[in-house]
Amino acid sequence: MSSQLLFECLSEEIPSRMQNSAAAQAKGYVVNTFNKNNVKFASIEVFITARRITLFVDNIGITEPKDSNNEIKGPHVNAPKNAVEGFLKKNGKSEIDLFVRRVSNGDFYFIKKDVYPFNIQEFLKNQLEEMLKNFSWPKSMRWSERKERWVRPIKNILCILNDEIIPVSFAGVAACNTTYGHRFLSSDMAFTVKTPKDYFELIEKNNVILQPDKRKQYILNQIDKFTKERNLQLEKNDYLLNELTGFIEWPIVLFGEVNQEKSLGLPKEVMLSIINTQQKYLALSNGKRISHFVTVVNVNNDEVIKGHEKILEARLADAQFLISQDKKENLDYYVKKLDSILFHASLGSVGEKVKRIITLSKYIAIYVPHASLIKVERAAYLAKADLATSIVKEFPELQGMIGGYYASYFQEDEEIVEAITGHYKPIGLEQECPKSSTAVAVAIADKIDGLVGLIAAGEKISGSYDQFGLRRMAIGVIRTILENNLHVPIRLLIDKSLSLYSKLVFTEGTMLIDRSNKLNREQISELVLKFCLERFRVILKSRGIGQDVIDSILHKADVDDLLMAEKQAVMLDCYLNTPKGEQILSSYKRISNIVNKAEKNDNTTYDTSYDEKFLVESEEIALSSHVIAARKNIRQAIKNSHFNVALNELTGFAPFINQFMDNVKIDCDSSELKRNRLSLLANIASVFHLVADFNLILKQ
Incomplete structure (x- = not known):
């Protein structure tokens, strides 16, 4: 059996800036609750206007939860009597409910679980009340003598599952199957919603557009028609447009004229500040001069737009006066x-x-x-x-x-x-x-x-x-x-x-x-x-640079030139995805693994100072010579901002490291030779660290 849920909380005006987050919060709560309790559904939609949050859940699957294990295992049949009595008391059972099953090589008491039918009505009532109780608003209030809080006083709650009222109750308001339309454009009488799908047709007949995008497009269509007729353009302000969309449930778009005499000499930015920020109007211009403004209201009569025009004239006149006074003195x-x-x-x-x-x-x-x-x-x-x-x-x-x-x-x-x-x-x-x-x-x-x-x-x-x-x-x-x-x-x-x-x-x-x-x-x-x-x-x-690469560049204690650090991070990030970059990481990994393992086994730290007199094999002599030259070249390259040259220098280590590893025994009989060879490898790792901390990259 599948069902539809409709829930609406009608209140005083919800501030526009809070609406999107409130809708997301309501949807997130219901989705999480349904998933957690294995309640299936086809879709969940949340609509929000200046006065209501509406939740519609379609095709709720009401099925009995499956539990493959409907038995509870108890103590062994030879357990003390008080253990068996405790087991029965804990589960609210008596001795007559006990039965024995063989588990492995022993016999144990079992009882059957009590299985209760899933009550979807009770479930929805409890969860919706919990949502209302714990709803988080940036600012909320109490009203009357009640302790419950909401963004504004709640006027009505509608909640039905198919054609049945779910008795949700919050802040002294009990849910019903009736609601109200637009505060001014519809009658003040409540209308009845028999089924969830009826709601959407009825609410629009009562002058409420639930969908914010639909309200916004309605406003833009009216503006587009007006501007095309007069060869004007809308001064873009998406934040204000969204705010106006949230102010109303049924947009009535009005257009007023800007008094050119009162605005003479005012910078365009001043006019926009007055029109957009102070008056919450959208501005229309010919590209240079603002000539009209747009406002969205709940009611309309001949005097409304005249009142807005007079208020704007006064604001513009005030700004003209203030600027004229300011100009009497220099900066x-x-x-x-x-x-x-x-x-x-x-x-x-x-x-x-x-x-x-x-x-x-x-x-x-x-x-x-x-x-x-x-x-x-x-x-x-x-x-x-x-x-x-x-x-x-x-x-x-x-x-x-x-x-x-x-x-x-x-x-x-x-x-x-x-x-x-x-x-x-x-x-x-x-x-x-x-x-x-x-x-x-x-x-x-x-x-x-x-x-x-x-x-x-x-x-x-x-x-x-x-x-x-x-x-x-x-x-x-x-x-x-x-x-x-x-x-x-x-x-x-x-x-x-x-x-x-x-x-x-x-x-x-x-x-x-x-x-x-x-x-x-x-x-x-x-x-x-x-x-x-x-x-x-x-x-x-x-900018898409890997966190490990960023950390490896910024590990240096002397990071000072941010532009240089940015370029190095970008270059290293790209370089590591090339064969040369893979070769650098492979060489460093081979060195660091050996040194780290030796330090752990020997419970010591190998410094970067090694003695050339203990370099006896041709491979370690060649590696040492390359280290000395590479260190000098890398320092010079980084100093000259040639980071790619420094990276290429690291690539040159690969053949010397491979020859050393393949032909020189590090864990040899001589402790002096062993320590010297490990210090040589630690020295090489320090050369890599002149470029970046590759150890941080390996850990990712």
């Missing part, structure tokens, strides 16, 4: 006001941060081709000026962009304008990194100053919670270095940044960490470096 005026803006309680003001960024930017500029120290200094000086402007105080998301706009207005150099605008980039893994030399220097300086200072001040990441964006800063620094092909010494950069805090907010020689313990500068430097290298590993792994 140097606003820089002076940064001393009154706090950067961090332990790190001083934004004005102090600007002084550090100026010094750090000029230091970084040494490593950036074609960077002008004059431009870098000016850009770093002005980079944070817009934080003191009225418009950024009102629209903080515009910092950087407004600074660049004002810098252009006051006729600063184009490269300086670009640096001010882009020094916050990249924000996220997808955003493009700064490209101009001035912007690169300032962007790295800004992020490394924040990263070093905040980590030193004891700020931490807790799981996915990263209040100050430490991950973003580290990834931004690394991506900017890699994508601009810069050989910037990361250790020196961190130390330089640390040195700029010396006379500010920390006690001499120490910095605060974990808000209770103090570490010296060297320890802080290592902590920041470790944090950066962890992010560096993630970036390399995302």
Whole structure:
């Protein structure tokens, strides 16, 4: 027998940002529960809107669980009476239920298991109540006098298996076979759902579109029709489009006009910030000028769009006024006001941060081709000026962009304008990194100053919670270095940044960490470096490089040039998949196995120092000569950034190692010769380690 389950939890509005994760959580819970209890099903669908989570399970297979072993073995027939009584008591049986079976060479008591029919209704009731009870929301609430929590107050629960109500109960609401349609577009009367499949037709008749993708496409179709008629285009904002899709159950798409007089002189980015971020409207433009906006509502009348237009006009007028007031003073005026803006309680003001960024930017500029120290200094000086402007105080998301706009207005150099605008980039893994030399220097300086200072001040990441964006800063620094092909010494950069805090907010020689313990500068430097290298590993792994290869390159204590490390990891990863790469691994494996086995058997460690006077066989003399030459060549190759040459040098070891292994007896009668030969092999392994820690690759 197969059945269909329909479950719907109707509540007050579910925030759009929580909907996708809630749907995934509900589906995951039911799938896991059904699989765990061997309940078969054909498909599970979860739908979510602003007011309801709906679960539909099709073709539930209700079968009796098979148990091949329906007997319970007890004690031996000659066991003490109290052992038999204990066995019976444990299983709720009496002596009459006992029977004897022969097992191996002995007779044992057995009893039959009690087999109860599987009650699917009871099972579903218990599991759905458990899901509701343990559902995890980013934020939840209690209402009335009840202790149960949900994202918003629950209004109704519908739960039916075929045509039978499953009596689920939660937060004082008992399940039924009725529900409600759209809050405004349908009648306020409940409608009855006789079977699960009836639900989908009835809910749409009552102005609810369950599928988020269908609601989104409905919105896009209306926008597409409007833009084609007026030769306009939609300013892309997928995040907002998804948010609008989650706001409503039946989209009513309205189009309003942007007052051109109120928006005159406003940068496009300011208008988008007002329209997208503040008002939650989508914007339409002719490619240059924003002329219309789009909103999605639950109800429609002639006054709705007029109200939205008036609100937007007021917002645009406010922005015009703030910008006009800001322009009365130049950027140097606003820089002076940064001393009154706090950067961090332990790190001083934004004005102090600007002084550090100026010094750090000029230091970084040494490593950036074609960077002008004059431009870098000016850009770093002005980079944070817009934080003191009225418009950024009102629209903080515009910092950087407004600074660049004002810098252009006051006729600063184009490269300086670009640096001010882009020094916050990249924000996220997808955003493009700064490209101009001035912007690169300032962007790295800004992020490394924040990263070093905040980590030193004891700020931490807790799981996915990263209040100050430490991950973003580290990834931004690394991506900017890699994508601009810069050989910037990361250790020196961190130390330089640390040195700029010396006379500010920390006690001499120490910095605060974990808000209770103090570490010296060297320890802080290592902590920041470790944090950066962890992010560096993630970036390399995302590019398809094997974890073992990454570890083998980054094992070195002196990793400093991230660009060089990236190139080495890419090259080694490719090289190991070639015949030469396989030959290198084979040679190293042969050496390391012998040395490791000898160290284990002899309970000692063989160092890399061997004595040439104990080299008596021609094969070990030849191997020693090759080691000396190879070590020198590999060091020179790595110094000159010729990593492929270093790898080829390792390939040359193979014939010498094979000849040595085939013709020289290591475990010989002479302890001096044995130790010397094992030290020679340990020395060869150390040459391999100049390139990478191949031992880490072998362990994978």
